[in-house]
Amino acid sequence: EAGVAQSPRYKIIEKRQSVAFWCNPISGHATLYWYQQILGQGPKLLIQFQNNGVVDDSQLPKDRFSAERLKGVDSTLKIQPAKLEDSAVYLCASSPLGSNYGYTFGSGTRLTVV
Amino acid sequence: GDSVTQMEGPVTLSEEAFLTINCTYTATGYPSLFWYVQYPGEGLQLLLKATKADDKGSNKGFEATYRKETTSFHLEKGSVQVSDSAVYFCALSDREGTGFQKLVFGTGTRLLVSP
Numbered sequence: 001e002a003g004v005a006q007s008p009r010y011k012i013i014e015k016r017q018s019v020a021f022w023c024n025p026i027s028g029h030a031t032l033y034w035y036q037q038i039l040g041q042g043p044k045l046l047i048q049f050q051n052n053g054v055v056d057d058s059q060l061p062k063d064r065f066s067a068e069r070l071k072g073v074d075s076t077l078k079i080q081p082a083k084l085e086d087s088a089v090y091l092c093a094s095s096p097l098g099s100n101y102g103y104t105f106g107s108g109t110r111l112t113v114v
Numbered sequence: 115g116d117s118v119t120q121m122e123g124p125v126t127l128s129e130e131a132f133l134t135i136n137c138t139y140t141a142t143g144y145p146s147l148f149w150y151v152q153y154p155g156e157g158l159q160l161l162l163k164a165t166k167a168d169d170k171g172s173n174k175g176f177e178a179t180y181r182k183e184t185t186s187f188h189l190e191k192g193s194v195q196v197s198d199s200a201v202y203f204c205a206l207s208d209r210e211g212t213g214f215q216k217l218v219f220g221t222g223t224r225l226l227v228s229p
């Protein structure tokens with residue numbers, strides 16, 4: 001089966017600019033996650049979708065970050081405006097509904113804010 | 115809230131040496147436990163898992179046992195190879211808060227294996 005697809009692979013922007021990341025989960029996976037991985041740290045959950053509804057966005061900086069999952073499939077994560085501290089790898093993952101057996105991660109998008 | 119603590123790296127070993135990477139956790143519920151591996155330039159890959167106390171997860175020569183009494187899930191391998199060089203993340207999955215499963219990660223431990 002195809003894995004979790006993410007694009008772009010790399011992005012460099014200036015602070016205060018906006019940026020968007022795209023994720024296509026594994027077909028049939030109801031749950032989709034966006035994680036932020038800052039260099040030297042473990043991934044931190046930003047937002048979790050169940051189909052096209054948000055079930056956890058408690059760690060999402062909502063003043064600058066937004067995410068949507070249209071039709072319960074693809075998802076987009078946006079940052080506007082970006083700050084230097086947003087430099088990180090943004091990982092998308094998906095899992096079947098109710099799965100307790102780990103997720104499948106995409107390769108991530110490495111964002112550098114200069 | 116739930117948390118995972120891993121030993122700091124890097125862990126530097128010679129090929130064929132024995133590996134242990136310590137991991138302890140704090141959880142309000144009864145979590146499942148995982149080890150993920152991240153090779154350079156790649157995404158996270160599930161290495162092994164355990165869903166209940168005394169379960170042993172194993173894969174590719176790596177093992178970890180779910181120890182509820184010590185809240186630990188230490189990763190071991192009897193003989194490491196150069197190709198095992200990567201960052202290893204311990205994680206737990208719990209329903210804390212929202213009632214939905216979510217993964218909480220440790221900070222990762224870098225393993226460097228020399229020939």
